Amino acid sequence: MKLLLKKIERPQRFKPATEDPPEPSRDLRSLWGRLETRRWIKKSLQELDFAIEELDAELGFNEHLKNCETCRMELCLSVERYMGSRGPWWINLQNGDYLPEQFLDCPKLEDYEIGYYGKDNQPGTHKFIKDRMTWATKITKKQFKAAGKLVKILENWPVTEGIPEISWVQGMIDKLAGVSIFLG
Numbered sequence: 001m002k003l004l005l006k007k008i009e010r011p012q013r014f015k016p017a018t019e020d021p022p023e024p025s026r027d028l029r030s031l032w033g034r035l036e037t038r039r040w041i042k043k044s045l046q047e048l049d050f051a052i053e054e055l056d057a058e059l060g061f062n063e064h065l066k067n068c069e070t071c072r073m074e075l076c077l078s079v080e081r082y083m084g085s086r087g088p089w090w091i092n093l094q095n096g097d098y099l100p101e102q103f104l105d106c107p108k109l110e111d112y113e114i115g116y117y118g119k120d121n122q123p124g125t126h127k128f129i130k131d132r133m134t135w136a137t138k139i140t141k142k143q144f145k146a147a148g149k150l151v152k153i154l155e156n157w158p159v160t161e162g163i164p165e166i167s168w169v170q171g172m173i174d175k176l177a178g179v180s181i182f183l184g
Helices: 002-009 026-067 069-082 123-155 169-177
Strands: none
Touching: 026 069, 026 123, 069 123, 123 169
């Protein structure tokens, strides 16, 4: 028993490894690459699903806005009182009206009489919102179609191909749609 206790009490010293670990084989590196590509595809499809839901919600809101006088009136008040900061991206004027600089076909703010005078909104505000909504719906539909194309591309992506440089889904949607609007 004393011998056993002596062995247990004595600290054991280990020699550090002096060898470098072996290099992974070509097959192992290939497997890692395929696994990384599959993980990237899965993550990109999740981001794409979220983007498609956002685009669908925006199209639904625009469709609702066409038919709902109350919501249009609230959006008019948002534009007149708060520079559209409480509205969708296409109506927010807080940082200036920069959209006509990016898109030549975007309705310009200075072409409309916007303001609140007494009991009713200015008719120019209604027309501005209607024109901007029509314009933004076209862009959103382009992005929605591009997102559908991107789903097909990702689902058929060969895992041996590797990960492309552009891995941000919204950037690809904008590139395929030919527009550059951030939806976040």
